[in-house]
Amino acid sequence: MQSTALKELKQKHPRPRPILAAAAAVLLLLGFFSGCAGTGGVKTPETKGQDADSREAASGTRVDGQQASPEGKDSDSSIGQVSPADGAVVPFRAALKKALPPGWMPVLERGMEMSLRADLDADGDEDAVFLLIPSEFEELRRFLVFSDYSRVGSEDEKRVPVRLFPMYRRDDGGVHPASLIDAGSGKVLERYALRRLAGEGEYPVVVDLEFSSSKGSRLFWLVYPGTGGPATFGLELSNTAHYTIRDIDADGLQDLIVFRRIFEEDVGFETYLMWYGYADERMSERSTVNIVRSLNNFLDTCREILVRQGTRGFLSYAAEEAAEDLPLEEAVVRVFAPIPEESEADTQWICSDLSDVIDVLFPRILENPFPERFGPGAVSTFQVRLVCKDGQSRLRQIAIKLDDNPFEGRQYFLLLQKTTD
Ligand SMILES: [Ca+2]
Numbered sequence: 178m179q180s181t182a183l184k185e186l187k188q189k190h191p192r193p194r195p196i197l198a199a200a201a202a203v204l205l206l207l208g209f210f211s212g213c214a215g216t217g218g219v220k221t222p223e224t225k226g227q228d229a230d231s232r233e234a235a236s237g238t239r240v241d242g243q244q245a246s247p248e249g250k251d252s253d254s255s256i257g258q259v260s261p262a263d264g265a266v267v268p269f270r271a272a273l274k275k276a277l278p279p280g281w282m283p284v285l286e287r288g289m290e291m292s293l294r295a296d297l298d299a300d301g302d303e304d305a306v307f308l309l310i311p312s313e314f315e316e317l318r319r320f321l322v323f324s325d326y327s328r329v330g331s332e333d334e335k336r337v338p339v340r341l342f343p344m345y346r347r348d349d350g351g352v353h354p355a356s357l358i359d360a361g362s363g364k365v366l367e368r369y370a371l372r373r374l375a376g377e378g379e380y381p382v383v384v385d386l387e388f389s390s391s392k393g394s395r396l397f398w399l400v401y402p403g404t405g406g407p408a409t410f411g412l413e414l415s416n417t418a419h420y421t422i423r424d425i426d427a428d429g430l431q432d433l434i435v436f437r438r439i440f441e442e443d444v445g446f447e448t449y450l451m452w453y454g455y456a457d458e459r460m461s462e463r464s465t466v467n468i469v470r471s472l473n474n475f476l477d478t479c480r481e482i483l484v485r486q487g488t489r490g491f492l493s494y495a496a497e498e499a500a501e502d503l504p505l506e507e508a509v510v511r512v513f514a515p516i517p518e519e520s521e522a523d524t525q526w527i528c529s530d531l532s533d534v535i536d537v538l539f540p541r542i543l544e545n546p547f548p549e550r551f552g553p554g555a556v557s558t559f560q561v562r563l564v565c566k567d568g569q570s571r572l573r574q575i576a577i578k579l580d581d582n583p584f585e586g587r588q589y590f591l592l593l594q595k596t597t598d
């Protein structure tokens with residue numbers, strides 16, 4: 178599915194969201210979790226992890242083995258008449274026609290009922306999930322129209338309720354529709370795709386939807402653990418929030434990290450990082466940290482330790498671990514590196530002796546200094562003033578690293594910077 182691939186691409190390189198007035202900066206973020214009806218019939222998860230999209234994209238052939246006809250006609254036959262053991266196809270679309278609830282219609286792509294295909298219940302047979310909208314929204318029936326981001330700005334567009342309609346294939350070759358699942362509603366459906374949190378061929382499998390509106394976006398996941406019924410997970414994100422998906426704790430499962438930027442009287446623009454992860458067959462919130470307040474706290478503590486315990490205590494608290502292996506003087510000079518544009522005479526100088534460093538003045542941080550979509554390598558540099566016992570002082574540069582997993586262990590540390598020689 179080309180358009181699905183495009184959506185994925187758009188998620189990785191999203192267009193800038195419009196910045197709303199401060200009054201509209203109120204952010205609503207809520208996670209909700211609820212179980213859905215079980216799918217039953219669970220067997221050993223020995224699935225192939227192929228999904229319909231990749232295979233369709235690769236071969237131009239429908240997953241069920243049928244060529245998409247130019248007219249987009251569905252030539253499926255009746256339900257459960259053909260056994261997969263015969264090498265024949267499973268007629269998901271025919272089953273959809275028979276089971277379609279009154280008042281609902283499937284969203285189409287290239288004239289075909291759009292579905293995601295994967296072995297959702299891990300019984301060895303591929304299943305399908307169709308996307309339904311109310312019949313009154315017929316003008317949005319084509320995914321191309323429903324996903325058109327330019328509709329976000331239009332005033333009169335109503336939110337469209339969306340239902341997921343899973344269908345499970347059984348050993349007898351028959352197709353069994355499950356209950357409709359409320360996937361929420363939205364103005365523009367930006368993405369309808371499969372996502373595998375543990376990698377290709379592995380569970381959980383996620384049916385991933387994202388809606389957009391002028392106020393923000395809404396994420397809906399239907400999470401199939403491979404060992405039972407799916408669980409739902411949703412997030413409402415205002416325009417001052419966004420998310421990234423990556424394995425933040427390196428346990429092999431992708432995580433969802435949300436960034437919320439909020440103005441707070443005593444801080445400035447604070448940024449919260451919220452970690453949602455998969456455990457116990459569902460997505461749930463793991464941990465939350467803030468950026469600005471915790472960074473100021475870190476710098477305050479660094480200063481306190483330097484003043485009270487001197488440079489050695491300071492380094493062991495504040496600097497990256499490799500600093501322990503360096504001679505004290507070199508470590509100090511590399512943590513408090515010369516300002517690049519300073520003259521050579523200035524660059525080597527801190528104090529006549531390390532024990533003469535009696536204070537350090539850090540800047541007050543007023544907003545998140547790290548790249549919005551931080552990842553490994555998120556570093557921010559600041560100028561600081563080192564004060565010597567003789568009353569002299571010098572500007573130096575520190576490089577603060579936000580840890581790759583700021584939710585566990587220490588959130589920040591100071592990097593050893595390059596020396597000038
Ligand atoms: Ca299955």
Ligand SMILES: [Ca+2]
Nearest residue numbers: 424426428430
């Ligand atoms: Ca993880």
